[in-house]
Amino acid sequence: MSSRLQSKVVIVTGGTSGMGEAAVRRLAGEGATVVIGARDKARGEAVVAEISADGGKAAFVPTDVTREEDVARLVDFAVSEFGALHGAFNNAGGGNSQGSIREMDASFWESVVSLNLTSVFYSLKHEIPAIIASGGGSIVNNASVVGAAGDPSAVAYSAAKHGVVGLTRSTALDAAKDGVRVNALLTGLVNTPLWQGFTASNPEAANSILSQQPTGRSADVGEIAAFTAFLLSDESRFISGAALAIDGALTAGY
Structure with a gap:
C-alpha cells in the first residue's frame, strides 16, 4: 500500500464499524495517524490495538458527535497529542425509515438531523481552524445518494443529507483561500454490518433493493475507504466543493 x-x-x-472502520484501517495503512471518534469505547480501543499491532498509528477518543463539547475535545486531542490536524472523514451518522412526514414525530426529526447534519456542522466548525493552523488539508463528509434526491420513506434523513451537501459546498468556498478542501461523498448501497443485518432479516426486501442497483451489487466498504483516502491525499488537491457519487451509477438515472 x-x-x-x-x-x-x-x-x-x-x-x-462499517465505512468508518474501513477508512481508519485504509488511512493508517497509507501512513496517516488516525484519531477515531465514536461512542463504542471497547470497539474503538480494539481497532486501535489491531492497527498498532500492524505497525500503524491510531488513537481513540470517546465521542458523541451530537455534542459540540465532545467534537471540540476530539479535535483538541488530535492537535495536542500529535501536533497538527491535516484532514477528517466526518462519517458518523445513520437513519431509519419513518413513513410519511404527516405522521413523523418532531423528536424523531430532531434526532435524525442532530446526528446527520448538526454533527457535521460541529465537526467543520472545529476542524477547519485546526487544519488551517496546520498548513491546510482536506475534509470529507459522508452524505448519501439521498442527499441528491428525495426519499419519501426517509424524509428526515434525506433532508439532513441534502444539508450536508449544502454545508460542504458552502464551507469549501469559505475555506478555499485558507488551503482547506471540503468534499462530500454521495454513497449508495454499501455492504456494511447494518446492511448485512437487514439482508438476513428481510431477504425479499433486500433483493428488491439490490434489483434497483445498475451494477447489481452493493459496494464493499473498502471501495469507499479507498476513495476517501484519495480525497484526503494531496493527489486530489484541486477537488473541492464537490458532491461525488460513489454509487455504482445509481444517481446517473436521477
Missing part, C-alpha cells in the same frame, strides 16, 4: 498519507493526522468519526 502507498504511503501518500505519511505524516498526516486525520480524524475519522464513526470509525468503529
Whole structure:
C-alpha cells in the first residue's frame, strides 16, 4: 500500500464499524495517524490495538458527535497529542425509515438531523481552524445518494443529507483561500454490518433493493475507504466543493 498519507493526522468519526472502520484501517495503512471518534469505547480501543499491532498509528477518543463539547475535545486531542490536524472523514451518522412526514414525530426529526447534519456542522466548525493552523488539508463528509434526491420513506434523513451537501459546498468556498478542501461523498448501497443485518432479516426486501442497483451489487466498504483516502491525499488537491457519487451509477438515472 502507498504511503501518500505519511505524516498526516486525520480524524475519522464513526470509525468503529462499517465505512468508518474501513477508512481508519485504509488511512493508517497509507501512513496517516488516525484519531477515531465514536461512542463504542471497547470497539474503538480494539481497532486501535489491531492497527498498532500492524505497525500503524491510531488513537481513540470517546465521542458523541451530537455534542459540540465532545467534537471540540476530539479535535483538541488530535492537535495536542500529535501536533497538527491535516484532514477528517466526518462519517458518523445513520437513519431509519419513518413513513410519511404527516405522521413523523418532531423528536424523531430532531434526532435524525442532530446526528446527520448538526454533527457535521460541529465537526467543520472545529476542524477547519485546526487544519488551517496546520498548513491546510482536506475534509470529507459522508452524505448519501439521498442527499441528491428525495426519499419519501426517509424524509428526515434525506433532508439532513441534502444539508450536508449544502454545508460542504458552502464551507469549501469559505475555506478555499485558507488551503482547506471540503468534499462530500454521495454513497449508495454499501455492504456494511447494518446492511448485512437487514439482508438476513428481510431477504425479499433486500433483493428488491439490490434489483434497483445498475451494477447489481452493493459496494464493499473498502471501495469507499479507498476513495476517501484519495480525497484526503494531496493527489486530489484541486477537488473541492464537490458532491461525488460513489454509487455504482445509481444517481446517473436521477
